[in-house]
Amino acid sequence: MTIGDLARAAEVGVETVRFYERQGLIEKPPRLESGYRIYSAEAVDRVRFIRRAKKLGFVLKEIKELLALRLAPGTTCDRIKKRAESKIEDIDFRIRGLQDMKVALEALTDACVGRGSVGDCPILDALEKRESP
Amino acid sequence: MTIGDLARAAEVGVETVRFYERQGLIEKPPRLESGYRIYSAEAVDRVRFIRRAKKLGFVLKEIKELLALRLAPGTTCDRIKKRAESKIEDIDFRIRGLQDMKVALEALTDACVGRGSVGDCPILDALEKRESP
DNA sequence: CTTGACTCTGGACTGTGGTACGGACTTTAA
């Protein structure tokens, strides 16, 4: 498929695909004699993954690291495993943080029921007072 | 406390505090006759919250909305509740996405044990193939 | 009362993640 097909399938702009290529997030694809890029179906998965990860709050550098977690020649399984484990830790940290935030927001909606008034800034109350150094 | 004290306490730069003020993320503080900004201890909580939320992947615009979820004069409890509920949905979406990603990474570390080789890109295998439209 | 650390404003600069543009070339569908 051409770059336009890929862009449509992955729901990004053509320019974005070329941008990701420049940034090393997707492989340089083979070209037609005309110079047109030709992509396989996998490229769609890859770009969709980037899109998805972005929505979850990862920056391109992190996404690149996630995509690099594969068994490429020259990389040992052990090395990959270690990197994957550190990513899992990072993700756990985020999940916990989001869960705290959710609890605080739930407390806020609860406080909004039945009573007419809540504290000045319940989110700060719920989250910040108990932050560990 | 002065802006420097605040910045140290919240672990950001002085310029960043002024930047957040310009962006409306923190209130304009009272000033000394000299023009120096004077902050209360709450300001530290607020800036630390911003820092924390940023690490979790929120952008400043979203953080501003989160910080706005308070009972200010002129805002009804009902309105706040609705906004908080939509934020909770958003957070749930992120948590689920991160959990999927974690499962995929765990599959990767598992695959790395005992066997010398895994598929070409396990993360994509685990995440992308089952994406709903 | 001076010296050094701090703060003020305004504007310039940086890096990230794209988006748009222009002019040339290629493909496809009528």
Add this chain to the structure above:
DNA sequence: TTAAAGTCCGTACCACAGTCCAGAGTCAAG
């Protein structure tokens, strides 16, 4: 076979989130 749509490259531009001056004024310790 030609017109429309697509692609190429390079460059310029944009918003976001800071970061870093310069030059002037302020504060606090010695």
